[in-house]
Amino acid sequence: MSSKYPNNEPRSLLELFYVFSLITLQGFGGVISIMQRHLVEKRKWFSQADFLEMFSLSQVLPGPNVCNLALMIGDRFFGRKGALVALSGMITLPMFVILTLAGGYDQIETGSHVAGAIKGMSVVAIGMTLGTALRMLSGMQTNVVGRLIPTLVVLIVFYAVGYLRMPIFWVILLCGGGSFFWAHRALKRRRSAEEIGL
Amino acid sequence: MSVFDWISILGQFALLSFLAIGGVMSVAPDMHRVVVDELSILSNEQFLAAVTLGKLSPGPNALFVAVLGYQIAGFVGAIAMTAAMIIPSAIFAYYVTRWCRENSHRLSVQSFAIGSAPVVVGLLLSTGFVLIQSFSNAWPMICVLVVALVVWKSRLHLTSLMAIGALLGVAGVV
Structure with a gap:
């Protein structure tokens, strides 16, 4: 735990919220790698080893892994408040994005190009889930x-x-x-x- | 939908929140069972659409639960479902993290990590299997398997895979 860089940490809850919103909005198909790049390489809030330790713990816990990870990070800097703020940062803006998309989804006519595109992406989404399972299986x-x-x-x-x-x-x-x-x-x-x- | 149905759904999702080891996608088969098979408030296609939106939008995949809620009861439904899914596990994670940080060397913590892996794999395979049944013919299923192999064996970026899928869908190939 001592390998945290003392000079680089979020100065306020607002900064914490901002950074996690930034990370989550860039996380298409996987937030973890973006988070690692931001927090370890760019902002140097954590060492690589520190980040990995938290990452493996977040994988074991139930619930969305990235949310668990955000919660742990927020907790480390600002305690309970930090956990809450980091978690809100992860969820709030993407929630608006996804609900906007969901709202538009009702207006899509069957047989249109957009419906076709969504079907194509559904195929990829299912394939990703199965592919992740296979990857975990071979890495067990x-x-x-x-x-x-x-x-x-x-x-x-x-x-x-x-x-x-x-x-x-x-x-x-x-x-x-x-x-x-x-x-x-x-x-x-x-x-x-x-x-x-x- | 009656108040009783709501309590039942939110209660079951809150319980699933604790069971979602390896992420929310692991418990998708149970959500499917509740909202599609048992209560029939959503169709197979709607459920699949929610999962797809979850995968293609930025942020945690788990937010597909917000779409399920939205499809059932609009904005309020989205907030309620997301809260039911995220808050219980978040509170749990918060306290367990603090405990685990001091006990990471313990046998039980390591056993849990190793022991849960095959369960998560089995659950994710089930999720794929349940979702694949939304398709009525064999061709999309074959495409799914191809994508699974690509994800497994290559490091191709997931966003580019989504783009290829969208293009093939527009062209009517899938």
Whole structure:
């Protein structure tokens, strides 16, 4: 935590709001990379390592990852108020943009060029979601937990939620719980093996 | 829609807020189940349109929830749905962050990170699978798979992919 640059931090809540609005409005299809470029490289509010640490935590927490990250950053500089302001910065302006688009969407006639474009983009949107899943799948940590159980978990979750349309709550509770205990057991075993090694 | 329906939807979305590990897109199948399958207040096409707008507008993808709310009940609906989706997880994240910062070395925190990954992958695959069924013929589905492969294997910028998709859509290819 000490690697935060003391000379570079937001001076006011207003600046915090402004910076996060700026970041979020540039984030087409992914805000994280823009945020990293702004906060680490340009404004130097954080070191790369510091940012990555917060990033990995934000990935684990439920809810929109970028919003969680904004919240953590705001909290670090200005406490609870900062968290609230950074989160509002992330959401307020994009909300206006997306609702304006949604308002226009009703007026689109079926079969028009705009409808065609939206259908084309829908295809890309679904493909992106699946592509992200595949990317995560190939990047999954298997050195500790092995391949078999995580693959089984992926398949069971997909069958239950995608195919059977079961409520996510139970699926997360059962599969997520099982997956958690499997990882916990494997990590514990590795840790004790390391201790014997030492 | 009755007040009871509203309470039911907002309550379910607030619950989903806590379950949205890996982002709001992971719980999209459940939202689809609630608003399209069970209550039938939105069509498949409307749901897909919301997800698409979420992906193509700037800002967090999660804001597609605002579009769902807008489609159901205009501006007020948008605010209500977004609040239901974001506030519970934000409060949770706020306190957990503070705890985790001091306990990041703990086995349970690491186990959660590793253990949740396959669940998130399964949920995202489900989201794609549920949405793909909005198309009535095979051709768009094939295109979806091509895009998925491109996203997986290349570093092509997502904005350019969206532009290509739009052009192909205008040309009537998709």
